[in-house]
Amino acid sequence: MTALPYSLEIEQIERELAANKESMKRLLEKVESLRSQEQQKMENIAPVAQTTSPHTTGIQILPQIKKPIGRAAGKSQDLIDEQEFERKGRRPRALTLDTRAKLLQNPPKRLKEVLEKFCLQELALAHWLEKRPILVGDFQTLERALSRINAHEIRSLPVVDKNKIVIGLIDIMDITRSIADSLKTMGDVHAQTSSFQPGKFRNDFMSKTVGSLLDEKKTKAFVAANHVSILLATQYLVATNQERFMIVDREVEGNVSEQKQPEEYLDGLITQSDVIKFLAQNTVLMRQEPLFQKTLRELMLGQRKPLILSQSAISSDAFIEMADKGFDSAAVVDNSGKLIANISAADLKGLTRRNCVILSDPLENFLNRDWRRGWWAKPICVDLNDPLFFVVLQFVSSKVHRMYIVDEEQKPIGDVNLLDTLYILTQID
Numbered sequence: 343m344t345a346l347p348y349s350l351e352i353e354q355i356e357r358e359l360a361a362n363k364e365s366m367k368r369l370l371e372k373v374e375s376l377r378s379q380e381q382q383k384m385e386n387i388a389p390v391a392q393t394t395s396p397h398t399t400g401i402q403i404l405p406q407i408k409k410p411i412g413r414a415a416g417k418s419q420d421l422i423d424e425q426e427f428e429r430k431g432r433r434p435r436a437l438t439l440d441t442r443a444k445l446l447q448n449p450p451k452r453l454k455e456v457l458e459k460f461c462l463q464e465l466a467l468a469h470w471l472e473k474r475p476i477l478v479g480d481f482q483t484l485e486r487a488l489s490r491i492n493a494h495e496i497r498s499l500p501v502v503d504k505n506k507i508v509i510g511l512i513d514i515m516d517i518t519r520s521i522a523d524s525l526k527t528m529g530d531v532h533a534q535t536s537s538f539q540p541g542k543f544r545n546d547f548m549s550k551t552v553g554s555l556l557d558e559k560k561t562k563a564f565v566a567a568n569h570v571s572i573l574l575a576t577q578y579l580v581a582t583n584q585e586r587f588m589i590v591d592r593e594v595e596g597n598v599s600e601q602k603q604p605e606e607y608l609d610g611l612i613t614q615s616d617v618i619k620f621l622a623q624n625t626v627l628m629r630q631e632p633l634f635q636k637t638l639r640e641l642m643l644g645q646r647k648p649l650i651l652s653q654s655a656i657s658s659d660a661f662i663e664m665a666d667k668g669f670d671s672a673a674v675v676d677n678s679g680k681l682i683a684n685i686s687a688a689d690l691k692g693l694t695r696r697n698c699v700i701l702s703d704p705l706e707n708f709l710n711r712d713w714r715r716g717w718w719a720k721p722i723c724v725d726l727n728d729p730l731f732f733v734v735l736q737f738v739s740s741k742v743h744r745m746y747i748v749d750e751e752q753k754p755i756g757d758v759n760l761l762d763t764l765y766i767l768t769q770i771d
Contacts, residue, residue: 434466434568434609435591453627454770457573460620462566466589466610475610477502480509480553484517485694487552491517492691498586500608501556508605510556511563511588515670518687520555521547522665525658525701544695563587563601567594568609574598576617577768580761586613614760615743617767622738625731633770634731638758641766644726644747648673648757653682653706660685660705671744673721673754674705680752683709684721684744723748724758734763 437445450456469475478487478499487499491514498513524547566575566587575587578598587598589609621628628634638644649672651660664672664687671686685705689712693701700708709715722745724733736745737760747756 432607434470434589435463436467437464450627453621453624453631454573456624456627457576457767457770458571460572461568462570462572462575462589462612463568463591463609465572465612465616465620466568469610475500475608477506477508478512478552479504480551480556482552483548484520484550484552484555485548487512488517488691488693497613497688498611499552500588500611501552503604508588508608510559510601511586512552512555512559513585514687514690515585515665516555516559518661518670518690519665520550520558521690521693522662525662543698543701548695548698561600564598565590565594565601565605566598566612567592570597572612572617572620573768575612576764579612579614579617580765580768583761586611614764615737617764618734618737618760621734621767625735628734629731631731631770633766634734635729637727637729638724638733638747639726641730643730643762643766644724644756644758646756648744648746648754650675650754651685651705652677653709654704656701657703657705657708658701661687661690661701673746673757674709675754678751681721681723681746681748681754683719684742684746685709686743721746726756730763730766733758737763 445459450459473494476490476494476496476499478490478501480501480503490499491497498511500508501510501512503509524543527546564578564582564584564587566578566589568589568591570578574597579585579587582598588601588605588611590605591607591609649664649667649669651663651672651674653674653676660672664670664685670688671684673681674683674685676682683705685708689708692712692714700711703711722736722740722742724736724745724747726747728736733745737743744757744759746754747758749755
């Protein structure tokens with residue numbers, strides 16, 4: 343069969359393009375039609391109710407809107423929101439071919455060399471190719487923020503305004519502190535306990551906006567220039583006691599600093615977990631380092647006493663205690679003091695208006711109702727005689743942020759977290 347002349351091939355391509363264009367036009371018209379119908383429905387909704395709250399000033403306007411019930415409806419809304427947020431997004435820049443060629447010509451022989459040459463620009467691009475940054479609007483509710491954190495299995499959300507400009511960052515600990523503050527208003531603050539009232543909690547907390555939480559934060563988010571090495575970023579994470587930085591494609595005073603201006607574009611995030619995962623990707627070089635051959639006992643890690651909570655403690659009181667003492671997780675023990683579980687701020691990710699009543703239950707019930715937690719799951723423990731490289735691999739494989747040390751009776755006597763490991767990493771020669 344003879345090939346078609348170029349002119350015929352061009353005509354065929356033009357016809358296909360025209361057909362695709364017509365199909366796209368029909369789809370866009372359908373979307374606009376659906377949006378118009380939705381807008382008309384919104385305009386026909388019954389008048390809003392005005393309610394007052396003793397903990398807020400003025401009148402709070404609550405639309406009487408029937409929200410679609412079901413997982414699919416919520417998921418569709420999430421997808422719509424993310425598409426809106428991603429319109430101003432962009433792909434992080436890749437290394438130039440010349441830079442990459444130079445790096446390949448001189449492969450590192452030590453772990454420190456890799457850490458000094460691997461920059462946040464590469465990390466941001468790798469994350470972007472795997473999954474674009476998940477954002478949340480400052481006008482959205484904390485219930486929506488928790489839903490997004492839960493759906494995407496993350497711990498933090500960059501916050502954008504109505505113009506899709508990044509104005510800050512919230513994480514699961516910020517939400518936990520806010521939950522604790524809301525719970526305290528329902529009981530005796532001085533006794534550090536709460537008399538849980540689901541209806542009041544739904545109104546006071548779940549209806550709060552992300553923007554209001556951002557205003558309440560006592561500390562600002564940090565930004566890091568994308569040319570910073572992962573080793574330098576790790577040193578700053580330890581020095582500032584931060585769990586994450588936002589990565590930006592611009593010069594930052596001092597390489598890393600508190601966010602002083604809105605960011606039009608965000609390359610991504612670097613977290614403590616990212617550094618630990620990067621170490622695990624360089625297992626051969628990591629195991630060659632004398633520092634990572636040392637045991638936790640030799641490095642004086644695992645000596646800190648963990649926060650211990652009884653399985654019979656009321657869940658709301660447990661999260662209040664965690665927030666007040668600055669712990670993102672705690673060891674849960676049975677009546678004999680034996681370690682049986684780990685409770686984390688991340689366990690609040692699935693909290694909604696419907697299931698928030700679970701906060702009035704004991705921790706045992708709270709943990710048992712978490713379907714993501716396997717019935718066979720046990721708290722992750724390490725031994726003081728375990729080498730540091732083993733601890734790093736254990737962090738990555740178990741996807742936890744804290745592991746415990748127990749005695750002969752399985753009672754928790756110490757813990758080690760990601761920040762402890764990063765501090766040792768900063769001492770590498």
